[in-house]
Amino acid sequence: MRHLLSAADLDRDQAVHVLDTAAAMAATQAREIKKLPTLRGRTVVNLFFEDSTRTRISFETAAKRLSADVINFSAKGSSVSKGESLKDTALTLQAMGADAVVIRHQASGAPHRLAHAGWLGASVLNAGDGTHQHPTQALLDAFTLRRHLRASQAHPDGVGADLAGLHVVIVGDVLHSRVARSNVQLLHTLGARVTLVAPPTLVPIGAEQWPCAISYHLDEVLAQQPDAVMMLRVQRERMGGAEAGGATGFFPSPLEYTRSYGLDVHRLRALPQHGIVLHPGPMNRGLEISADAADSPQSVIVEQVANGVAVRMAVLYLLLAGEKETWA
Ligand code: NCD
16 A cells, blocks of 8 residues: 555555554553664655644654654645645655655645645655545544453453444534544444434535434433544534634534533443543534543543554554564
């Protein structure tokens, strides 16, 4: 595999292999010296056309832990037309000898174009494109779910396992969420059962064809005792009217959204004891998740961030070094 553009690029065995590789990477991150020589002499470019905190830092950390040279290119604010600027940027990166380009772009499909237009010889990793895909987020979520819910005595990290039989509920602004789209695909590939919960206005047209169930009623779904609940951020910046507080037209008021779809400690009690809470960040505390739910012992939100580094190390390693090198 040369690029990672979508969660759909991975079949079950490939996904498990990435997660297993990430588990080995995570083990090296517990050492005092965290840096591995694996990608010495390789250049990874972080090309971010859209805001990001954890994804950009996570990819940068992952590349550096593998000893790659990292160039951060923050393209936000560019007013050149999309196709042209992307092509010119790609040609520049090609001339600089980039081996991998990690791209986040507000236009769905931009990473696909970068990978397949013939401008660039580098591997392309999609770090989030519009409302389309965010495959490494889905991988780090799967990694986190597996560690908590698929650990066995023989394999405390769940190595070798998929997510067959787990019930994962994804709640909130599905319409604008590349995280939800990537997760529905990857969780299905790994054998989990997925239920999406959202107000009807935030369920995309066509979602009834996705491999998941859809509900408008959070409490009813929580009563089914799901193994995990993934809360999504309300993406006001993609809703229009953000200046006026955002979200106009999608739900009556933030308070009503919270009442029907917010996770608080009261709703948390409906989860089984082993149930965990995920959120990709950044959180709107008090809107889709209460502060005490976010900080509860069942929340694995901070751990997701740490796992993101291991997963991105695994993806960079597998795309750039393949199986040829030993790094353990
Ligand atoms: C997500 C994203 O950018 O799609 N965040 C992330 O990568 N950590 C989700 C979001 O912005 O709500």
